[in-house]
Amino acid sequence: MAEIRAGIGGWDFAPWRETFYPKEVPIKKQLEYASTQVTSIEINGTFYRTAKPEHFASWAEKTPDDFVFSVKASRYATNRKVLAEAGESIERFMDSGLTELGGKLGPILWQLAATKQFDPDDLEAFFKLLPAKLGKRKLQHVLDVRHDSFLNDDYLKLARKHKVATVITDSPKFPNFTELTADFVYARLMDAHSDIATGYSKPALKRWASQARAWQQQAKSGQVYVYFINGAKERAPAAAQHLLSLL
Numbered sequence: 001m002a003e004i005r006a007g008i009g010g011w012d013f014a015p016w017r018e019t020f021y022p023k024e025v026p027i028k029k030q031l032e033y034a035s036t037q038v039t040s041i042e043i044n045g046t047f048y049r050t051a052k053p054e055h056f057a058s059w060a061e062k063t064p065d066d067f068v069f070s071v072k073a074s075r076y077a078t079n080r081k082v083l084a085e086a087g088e089s090i091e092r093f094m095d096s097g098l099t100e101l102g103g104k105l106g107p108i109l110w111q112l113a114a115t116k117q118f119d120p121d122d123l124e125a126f127f128k129l130l131p132a133k134l135g136k137r138k139l140q141h142v143l144d145v146r147h148d149s150f151l152n153d154d155y156l157k158l159a160r161k162h163k164v165a166t167v168i169t170d171s172p173k174f175p176n177f178t179e180l181t182a183d184f185v186y187a188r189l190m191d192a193h194s195d196i197a198t199g200y201s202k203p204a205l206k207r208w209a210s211q212a213r214a215w216q217q218q219a220k221s222g223q224v225y226v227y228f229i230n231g232a233k234e235r236a237p238a239a240a241q242h243l244l245s246l247l
Contacts, residue, residue, distance in 0.1 A: 002222025053097030084125035199235030
């Protein structure tokens with residue numbers, strides 16, 4: 001379904017008890033509340049530790065029917081010199097219980113180490129390890145690159161060949177791509193400021209809303225995911241909520 005979704009990374013962040021969650025919402029009900037305020041959440045705890053099937057099942061059960069999670073893949077698959085050797089780690093991650101999310105499973109995010117440079121042969125071998133389906137469900141894969149050596153046409157051609165999206169970000173520390181490499185768009189916005197209640201100024205969020213609409217027209221599937229992830233993380237929910245109100 002063609003749509004623009006906006007959200008945050010995770011749902012358990014201590015400062016959000018002051019800036020996002022009402023006092024009457026207990027910690028164990030945070031996901032239920034957050035999933036009614038944004039339309040997608042990037043599960044990023046799975047980058048650090050393996051979740052179990054019962055975890056994914058619980059998260060699916062606690063969220064609205066039309067909610068979508070993206071899932072950050074295990075660092076053991078991506079934080080390595082030779083990506084081509086990640087097969088076993090990829091398989092272990094894919095078998096960790098993702099199927100329990102059912103129709104709420106959105107894109108899978110593969111984040112490379114900041115030191116990992118573009119190596120076309122190694123990257124293509126890695127792309128070939130990424131499964132096209134999970135059961136009968138077609139998968140969407142996203143690559144988050146952190147090294148400027150990826151900013152070239154050879155990388156873009158390779159990602160398009162394998163239909164892997166590339167993270168678009170405004171981070172001052174990481175490569176800023178503007179080109180699309182898949183039939184959907186995945187943005188991770190990281191330049192929020194603590195002194196602004198919505199993280200970004202209202203005019204800036206208006207520009208991001210316009211950009212999201214433009215991406216929706218460009219992307220074949222019409223699917224756009226925008227996450228407010230870093231920078232002043234305490235402001236991320238307010239940024240996502242305001243963006244959704246503009247959309």
